[in-house]
Amino acid sequence: MEVHVRLQLDIFNIKDIQFAGRTAIKDGVLYVDRSELQEFLGEDKRLSQVDVDLTHPGEKCRIIQVTDVVEPRAKTNGGVDFPGALGKIGTVGQGNTCVLRGTSVVISEHRRARDAPMEPSLPGHGAVIDMSGTGAALSVYGKTHNVVVVPRSANGIGLHDYRIALKIAGLKTAVYLAQAGKGLKPDEIEVYDLPPSSGTPKGLEGLPKVAYIFQFISGQFESIPGYPILYGCGAERIAPTILHPNEVLDGAIVTPYRTMGMEVFGLQNHSIIKELYRRHGKDLCFVGVVITVAHDIEQENERAATMAANLVKWTLGAEGVILTKSGGGIDEVAMALTAQRCEELGVRTFLALVHYPTMLSGGDNTTLFNVPEVDAIVSLGTPHARITLPPVERVIGKPIDLEEGPLASGEIKTTLHTVRGVISQIGSSGLIAVQS
Amino acid sequence: MQGHAKQENRKMGAEVLRIVQYLNQFFGGIGGEDKAHVGPQVKSGPVGPGRAVQEALGERGEVVATIICGDNYFAERIEDATAEVINLLRFYQPDAVIAGPAFDAGRYGIACGALCKGVKDQLGVPAVTGMFRENPAVDLFRKHVYIIETEDSARRMSEAVSQMVKIVLKLVGKEKIGKPSVEGYFSQGYLENEISDRPGAERVVSMLLAKLHGQSFKSEVSLPKYDRVELAPGIKDLRSATIALVTDGGLVPKGNPDRIEDRAATRFGVYSLEGKDALDPNDYEVNHVGYTPVFVLQDPHRLVPVDVMRDLEKEGVIKKLHEKFYSTTGAVNIVENVKKMGQAIAKELKNEGVSGVILTST
Numbered sequence: 001m002e003v004h005v006r007l008q009l010d011i012f013n014i015k016d017i018q019f020a021g022r023t024a025i026k027d028g029v030l031y032v033d034r035s036e037l038q039e040f041l042g043e044d045k046r047l048s049q050v051d052v053d054l055t056h057p058g059e060k061c062r063i064i065q066v067t068d069v070v071e072p073r074a075k076t077n078g079g080v081d082f083p084g085a086l087g088k089i090g091t092v093g094q095g096n097t098c099v100l101r102g103t104s105v106v107i108s109e110h111r112r113a114r115d116a117p118m119e120p121s122l123p124g125h126g127a128v129i130d131m132s133g134t135g136a137a138l139s140v141y142g143k144t145h146n147v148v149v150v151p152r153s154a155n156g157i158g159l160h161d162y163r164i165a166l167k168i169a170g171l172k173t174a175v176y177l178a179q180a181g182k183g184l185k186p187d188e189i190e191v192y193d194l195p196p197s198s199g200t201p202k203g204l205e206g207l208p209k210v211a212y213i214f215q216f217i218s219g220q221f222e223s224i225p226g227y228p229i230l231y232g233c234g235a236e237r238i239a240p241t242i243l244h245p246n247e248v249l250d251g252a253i254v255t256p257y258r259t260m261g262m263e264v265f266g267l268q269n270h271s272i273i274k275e276l277y278r279r280h281g282k283d284l285c286f287v288g289v290v291i292t293v294a295h296d297i298e299q300e301n302e303r304a305a306t307m308a309a310n311l312v313k314w315t316l317g318a319e320g321v322i323l324t325k326s327g328g329g330i331d332e333v334a335m336a337l338t339a340q341r342c343e344e345l346g347v348r349t350f351l352a353l354v355h356y357p358t359m360l361s362g363g364d365n366t367t368l369f370n371v372p373e374v375d376a377i378v379s380l381g382t383p384h385a386r387i388t389l390p391p392v393e394r395v396i397g398k399p400i401d402l403e404e405g406p407l408a409s410g411e412i413k414t415t416l417h418t419v420r421g422v423i424s425q426i427g428s429s430g431l432i433a434v435q436s
Numbered sequence: 437m438q439g440h441a442k443q444e445n446r447k448m449g450a451e452v453l454r455i456v457q458y459l460n461q462f463f464g465g466i467g468g469e470d471k472a473h474v475g476p477q478v479k480s481g482p483v484g485p486g487r488a489v490q491e492a493l494g495e496r497g498e499v500v501a502t503i504i505c506g507d508n509y510f511a512e513r514i515e516d517a518t519a520e521v522i523n524l525l526r527f528y529q530p531d532a533v534i535a536g537p538a539f540d541a542g543r544y545g546i547a548c549g550a551l552c553k554g555v556k557d558q559l560g561v562p563a564v565t566g567m568f569r570e571n572p573a574v575d576l577f578r579k580h581v582y583i584i585e586t587e588d589s590a591r592r593m594s595e596a597v598s599q600m601v602k603i604v605l606k607l608v609g610k611e612k613i614g615k616p617s618v619e620g621y622f623s624q625g626y627l628e629n630e631i632s633d634r635p636g637a638e639r640v641v642s643m644l645l646a647k648l649h650g651q652s653f654k655s656e657v658s659l660p661k662y663d664r665v666e667l668a669p670g671i672k673d674l675r676s677a678t679i680a681l682v683t684d685g686g687l688v689p690k691g692n693p694d695r696i697e698d699r700a701a702t703r704f705g706v707y708s709l710e711g712k713d714a715l716d717p718n719d720y721e722v723n724h725v726g727y728t729p730v731f732v733l734q735d736p737h738r739l740v741p742v743d744v745m746r747d748l749e750k751e752g753v754i755k756k757l758h759e760k761f762y763s764t765t766g767a768v769n770i771v772e773n774v775k776k777m778g779q780a781i782a783k784e785l786k787n788e789g790v791s792g793v794i795l796t797s798t
Contacts (some may be wrong), residue, residue: 049731157511175543210641221728222728223695270635271637272641274637275638275641276641279641282597284645296727308666320644320647322640328726328768329768348647350643351649352637352640366627366658367530367660369659370660371659372659374659375645375651375655376643376644376655377655377656378643380641381629381636385627385629416629424636425637426637427637427640428635428637429635429636430634431630431632432629432631432632432636432656433627433628433629433657434627434628434629434630435616435617435627436623
């Protein structure tokens with residue numbers, strides 16, 4: 001009997017969001033009962049209150065202190081939403097998931113000046129999303145109707161606990177909104193059905209077997225104990241393992257507090273997984289996904305590289321493998337090491353990378369590694385390219401008052417790194433870095 | 437003489453560009469190595485390769501003068517020679533300067549690079565040169581000056597010259613200079629984004645299919661060429677050795693007095709360990725964007741292990757911990773910067789009798 005792992009996305013194309021007396025979807029408009037949502041989010045005693053705001057593409061609005069973005073999605077036929085993060089751990093990747101396309105939940109952190117910054121290299125307003133102007137044109141989230149949640153910490157709650165509650169509030173909001181689609185007829189459906197990779201599916205024998213090594217988290221940044229990342233638990237020290245691609249698409253992984261070029265939204269719409277699905281059965285045979293971690297301890301990186309390569313070759317039987325990374329330098333080196341191990345086993349490697357070095361390092365190269373066999377690399381752009389964001393009329397999120405630094409509402413001269421939704425470590429944008 | 441050609445050609449309505457060319461003693465026709473010590477001299481009009489330049493310029497410009505200088509003369513006093521040559525060029529009021537091409541000649545390349553940079557900075561006038569990719573002057577000056585990539589010999593002089601002239605004309609006309617691969621110059625060390633019609637995910641899968649099917653493909657990113665660093669011989673007798681601590685983890689005194697950059701640092705700091713058996717966390721901070729500094733802020737010894745080194749001193753394992761530690765920031769840094777700093781630090785340490793270094797990174 002053939003085994004199917006079938007995920008059906010029931011998609012609603014949302015053209016507008018408005019506050020109303022009841023949360024519902026009608027004629028392409030998502031209506032949101034703001035007070036019901038706030039009450040629901042306020043049940044988390046780690047938070048004192050949660051502000052909820054709406055903003056739309058084209059508005060002269062800037063969302064600041066952005067820590068993550070989630071696409072509103074909810075399981076509708078049994079199944080668990082963001083297992084382990086929101087309640088019980090259960091499996092995901094099958095059945096029906098309702099999706100509100102054209103919308104995003106943006107999580108904005110209510111930072112206090114003395115809090116450790118999200119990232120030392122970001123200015124006082126943190127990461128931003130602009131809804132119009134140059135920033136919006138380049139960003140995925142400048143083009144979606146956004147529900148912005150700004151949860152505030154309750155008194156006496158430590159920073160780590162707050163930052164966990166912050167992510168949970170965003171995930172909860174995404175689920176709450178998408179549940180409005182339950183029982184309604186979707187505008188379109190997408191089906192992701194990939195049987196187990198053992199043996200070769202009939203008819204696909206002539207096609208090259210391709211796997212994907214997804215480096216989903218990095219040891220580059222301090223981890224927060226108890227932060228729900230993989231099926232609701234921490235995952236910073238795990239050894240490589242195999243996930244079904246549908247698990248990645250359906251909420252098994254939540255991005256950590258600090259990320260570079262990845263949001264939950266990106267994982268839900270994972271471009272490389274979707275592209276491999278698109279070409280599966282026609283040009284290639286997609287044999288599966290290995291998830292791995294970039295470690296800050298050399299031995300653990302060596303272990304990860306060896307095990308990931310072995311899984312790709314000996315368990316998935318791949319001939320070619322795509323690799324991406326999750327952060328900056330350490331992660332690039334970990335990815336390259338993993339690629340080297342794959343090449344040693346005879347698996348051809350293909351990397352897609354974001355260039356974190358600012359300038360070319362004396363020569364024509366822009367990478368931190370030099371493995372001669374790894375000669376097929378796609379550029380995902382440089383986050384250090386400069387961008388000037390125009391002044392805006394409205395700011396959502398709490399600015400931090402610094403002695404110096406731009407007003408959050410004013411013109412901001414910064415780099416692409418600051419604008420969420422522009423750089424994607426997993427290939428959703430068309431950016432490509434060229435030398436000049 | 438200088439005003440004459442300009443006035444004549446003004447009849448045509450277009451201003452004829454005044455170009456001055458710099459050549460070394462060989463291409464200038466003065467002599468070979470035997471004349472490498474000769475100081476700068478001026479000849480009016482084009483000389484040697486200047487004729488190819490003139491041909492490439494056509495009616496758009498005139499090589500009004502050629503400055504010829506010995507390679508050794510220039511290499512032995514780069515700054516002064518640059519100033520001397522610029523003073524000579526100034527007289528001709530050039531609209532642009534063309535130096536070389538130097539092909540594979542190292543000293544000549546340095547002279548061309550330094551001169552073009554000087555002309556650009558001091559006269560504000562475009563200056564272009566040409567070199568073979570292995571010329572050491574390429575990496576020194578590619579960021580500052582347009583260097584056309586040439587072959588390693590003068591075999592294809594006119595091609596090299598015509599590419600140089602093309603860029604000169606664009607610079608003078610304030611036109612946008614295209615990508616290095618198109619215009620033929622060495623990339624200047626900038627990385628810019630363009631927007632492809634296909635997202636990265638599509639491009640990587642396409643590249644995979646092409647390569648797996650044995651078709652040709654072009655990688656969008658090329659790999660670095662690292663040079664090999666010869667290992668210094670091991671320390672034979674540790675007990676008589678002075679060991680220094682060096683770090684790229686960005687540990688600096690509070691306030692970062694030397695204003696070392698927190699990424700792509702070009703400076704390093706030198707901090708005294710005299711009389712210190714330990715580093716007081718209250719005296720230091722971490723200036724580095726690439727790692728979480730919490731643990732080092734709690735205890736700087738985790739990065740710069742002064743305490744352990746003092747123990748080793750007391751136990752006689754080493755003779756002495758060097759009385760200064762060196763610190764810079766490795767985050768988002770480039771080989772060129774860190775190489776320069778490494779060489780400078782090594783030189784200082786060697787002069788002060790240090791025989792070994794413990795280098796810590798993050």
